Amino acid sequence: TSSLSARVHISSQRPLQYGWLAYMLGERASKKFGEYSKIFTVDGNLSSGKGKLAQQIADKLGMKYFPEADIHYQDRVAEDEVLMDERFNGFCNLERFYNDPKCPDGHSYRLQAWLFGNRVLQYSDALEHLLTTAFVSSLFFNAGVDHYNEIKEIGISEFLPPHLVIYLDVPVPDVQKRLQEKGEPYEKKVSASYLQNIEDAYKKTFLPEMSETSEILQYTASEAEDVEKVIEDIEYLKFDKGPWLEQDDVSFHHLRLFVQDKDGVLDPVAIPRFIPEITIGGAEYDKIYYEFRSFPGRNYKKGYNAEAGDKWIWLK
Numbered sequence: 001t002s003s004l005s006a007r008v009h010i011s012s013q014r015p016l017q018y019g020w021l022a023y024m025l026g027e028r029a030s031k032k033f034g035e036y037s038k039i040f041t042v043d044g045n046l047s048s049g050k051g052k053l054a055q056q057i058a059d060k061l062g063m064k065y066f067p068e069a070d071i072h073y074q075d076r077v078a079e080d081e082v083l084m085d086e087r088f089n090g091f092c093n094l095e096r097f098y099n100d101p102k103c104p105d106g107h108s109y110r111l112q113a114w115l116f117g118n119r120v121l122q123y124s125d126a127l128e129h130l131l132t133t134a135f136v137s138s139l140f141f142n143a144g145v146d147h148y149n150e151i152k153e154i155g156i157s158e159f160l161p162p163h164l165v166i167y168l169d170v171p172v173p174d175v176q177k178r179l180q181e182k183g184e185p186y187e188k189k190v191s192a193s194y195l196q197n198i199e200d201a202y203k204k205t206f207l208p209e210m211s212e213t214s215e216i217l218q219y220t221a222s223e224a225e226d227v228e229k230v231i232e233d234i235e236y237l238k239f240d241k242g243p244w245l246e247q248d249d250v251s252f253h254h255l256r257l258f259v260q261d262k263d264g265v266l267d268p269v270a271i272p273r274f275i276p277e278i279t280i281g282g283a284e285y286d287k288i289y290y291e292f293r294s295f296p297g298r299n300y301k302k303g304y305n306a307e308a309g310d311k312w313i314w315l316k
Helices: 002-009 020-024 050-061 073-077 094-099 107-133 147-153 172-182 192-210 227-236 249-260 262-269 282-293
Strands: 039-044 063-066 137-141 164-169 215-220
Touching (some): 050 164, 073 107, 094 107, 107 262, 172 192, 192 215, 215 227, 249 262
Parallel strands (some): 039 137, 039 164
16 A cells, blocks of 8 residues: 555665764774865855855865855755745745834744754754865855854854854945845845944954954955955965864764754754744644645655656665
């Protein structure tokens, strides 16, 4: 029967994953580290050119580029051809946020919480990539007020900070001009006060705190155009501070175990607090869950869904 087939189908082979046995057999992260086995972040206000600079640095130094973690980050990681509806992505969207930032139904909070969770996942992906491959280094690009500061506040001490933070300092009037010229229709409604709050958060809180553990480079928009100069500045850095210097293969082993467990990574993010505006009931949750599982390719692990066109399932 179909139900019996489902039970057999679900017991598909699981790929090998790093664990204590690999460590006992001699796998060590430090043996694979090279000169640029590091995590860099490129930060700045909206439409400041972060993505472009991050991609250029990654290309020049042979690093892996992680684009901005948006609402659909998990869809993109899963390599879905079609992005899922907002019902399966935090019940939120940027257009609604910019059009009505003070919406009484808790939308702004849902958006912030969903983006925060996605950025935590992305940072864990960057760390996992670094500890797994090392020879292809990681570069992580983040938008808005950096979430690492939030991570520290809720006590995720297992994360290590980036080795380098690059900040693009673009004045608020210039940011507004860029948004008017190239932004989405809803981005053109962003107020100067909102953009100023982002800039103040970077300059007064984030950068001073990050300077204690990470190298800091700061550029204007015109200076960032000279990528060769940026690369030269990076090459002169000593990277002689921060908790990365205190790590050894044992701590890297435990960090790798932590960041590859995505459910565990998100556990501290899910604070058990009842907030009526953002809480859904059990019946509604069940309805959404089973609707999600009914989509082609969502019932079983990737490669084991006949309705999605997967072949030779029983031989895998």
